[in-house]
Amino acid sequence: MNHLPSESLPHTRTFMGWPPAGSVWGRYTAAVRQDVAAIARVIAEYEPVVLLAGPGDEKGARKACGGAVEIARVPVDDLWLRDSGPTFVIGADGGPAGVDFHFNGWGGKQDHPRDGLVARRLLEAFGVPRIDAPLVAEGGSLETDGEGTLLVTESSLVNDNRNPGRSRDDIESTLKELLGVTAVIWLEGVRGEDITDCHVDALARFAGPGTVVLSAPPAGAAPDLWSRVHDQARTALENATDARGRSLEIVDLPEADPAGLGDRGEDFLACYANYYVTGGAVLLPRFGDRRADDRAAAILRDLHPGRDIRAVEINTLAEGGGGIHCATQQQPAP
Numbered sequence: 252m253n254h255l256p257s258e259s260l261p262h263t264r265t266f267m268g269w270p271p272a273g274s275v276w277g278r279y280t281a282a283v284r285q286d287v288a289a290i291a292r293v294i295a296e297y298e299p300v301v302l303l304a305g306p307g308d309e310k311g312a313r314k315a316c317g318g319a320v321e322i323a324r325v326p327v328d329d330l331w332l333r334d335s336g337p338t339f340v341i342g343a344d345g346g347p348a349g350v351d352f353h354f355n356g357w358g359g360k361q362d363h364p365r366d367g368l369v370a371r372r373l374l375e376a377f378g379v380p381r382i383d384a385p386l387v388a389e390g391g392s393l394e395t396d397g398e399g400t401l402l403v404t405e406s407s408l409v410n411d412n413r414n415p416g417r418s419r420d421d422i423e424s425t426l427k428e429l430l431g432v433t434a435v436i437w438l439e440g441v442r443g444e445d446i447t448d449c450h451v452d453a454l455a456r457f458a459g460p461g462t463v464v465l466s467a468p469p470a471g472a473a474p475d476l477w478s479r480v481h482d483q484a485r486t487a488l489e490n491a492t493d494a495r496g497r498s499l500e501i502v503d504l505p506e507a508d509p510a511g512l513g514d515r516g517e518d519f520l521a522c523y524a525n526y527y528v529t530g531g532a533v534l535l536p537r538f539g540d541r542r543a544d545d546r547a548a549a550i551l552r553d554l555h556p557g558r559d560i561r562a563v564e565i566n567t568l569a570e571g572g573g574g575i576h577c578a579t580q581q582q583p584a585p
Contacts, residue, residue, distance in 0.1 A: 253340040253348065253382070255430040257397025257457065258528045259555070261584040263347070265294050265529065266336055266373065268327040268578070269304040269312040275329060275361065279567055286568040287330055288315040290527075290534065290575055293561050295319035297531040303327050303373065305365070325373055328366040331573060333452070334389035335366035336580040337374055337381070340430060346585055349374045350429055351381055352388040357446045358412025379582075386425050387413040391450035391577055393426075396457040399433040399494030401426060404440030407448040434494035438484045444476060445518070445572055452576050453525045455484055458502065458554040460495070463488055466524035467503040469543065504550055511540035518572040523547035525574030528555065534575050537562035 267287060270276050276283050291300050300319070304312040305326035313322050327335070334357070337349030351370040356363040374381045386408075394402040403426070409419045423435045440449035447453075456464045465485060468478045488499050507521035515521075523543075526535040533555045537544050544562060552560045565575060 253342055253429065253431040255338070255340050255393075255395045255397070255401070255432060256583040257395060258581060259459070260397060261530050262298050262581040263584045264299040264301050264582050266332050266580045266582065267291055267300060267302045268330045268332045268335070268369075269302050269308055270330045271305050271308055271327065276571070279570070282567040283330065283571065284311075284315060286563075286565045287578060288312075289563050290565070290578060291316045291320045293532070293534055293563055294527075294529055294579070297529040303332070303369065323373075323376060325369060325376060326365045327369060328363045330568070331366075331391075331577050332369070332580040333391045333577045334447075335363065335369040336390065337370040337379075338390045338393060338430075339379075339580075339582045340382070341583060341585060342380065346380075347582060348380045348382050350384050352384045352386070352390070354389060355387055355413065357389065358410060358448065360412075360446050377582075382429065384425075384429055386417065386422060389447070389450065390580055391447060391452045393430070394451045394456055395430070395432060396460050396493060398460050399431075400457075401430065401432040401435045402438065402451050402455055402457065402463070403435060404438045404449045404451045404454065406440030406442045407450055410442060410448055412448075432494065434492075436487065436491045436493075438487050439480070441476060441480050447572075449480060450577075453520060453522045453574065454480070455488065456524050456526070461493060461497045462500045462502065462554065464502050464504045464524055464550075464554065466522050467505045469505050469508040472508075502550065502554065504547060505543060507538040507540040507543040511543070512538055516570050518570060520569045520572050520574050522574060523551075525576040526551060527575045527579045528558070532559040532561045534561050534563055536569065536574055537564045538566070538569070539564075
């Protein structure tokens, strides 16, 4: 049976993507490339990084990221490797395999012809067996404790823009078979309010077995749609047990206060829960709300003892509605 390991376990490498000229980033392409390069350089201090870049983009990517980052000629439409890339599992033989969830632009919201082939091409380039998933999903919609428990949002999976006509029970059964999990905790999420239909990796994350970090509205925030999403997630988590029968400890991770961020667009993701765990560090965003930035770093330091806490400024990337976790995809070490 396949096994989906915890992100906190050792990685063989981290994959990222280099947004090409003419992408949806338009005039912000140079700025978002700077964010990607900054993330890649920090991760490369702890583990190998492979940056996917299309023909003609390799030289610029190499110059921006430095010699510690490997450049692989795999064409991409955008930088969101968590979603377009394969979800790596450890197979029954103890070796790696990659699940191709057939990325379709988050339910057809954007046209991503090259990203739809990224999982297959990446796995071919690195000689990793491919598992052809019989459903559509993105890596950002899947969060595991590595001990058989999966966290997902119903809005991003039980959705006709990805899996028309399929029931929640059907999708759950398929996920269990593909990923080797035995318990799936469903959070309601919300459809149509962001491009991902509310991915779990910007809402709730496992900080360890039995411990879930929950993204929470900043203190004093007025109730809105997203606070209701958070409230529903908290209730579901409070009533859930994991694959080992444990109740869950829930740790709030307050978001940055929009009032302290300056002039930001409506898609700006001021969320610290979209952090990334490498072998020796936790990478989280720094938004400029100093109190919130410091608080998030302190919470994650307590939850990940022994790892460096590395804050990276990603303001352009966050304007695209994503974060550091969205821009990375780990290949677990066998």
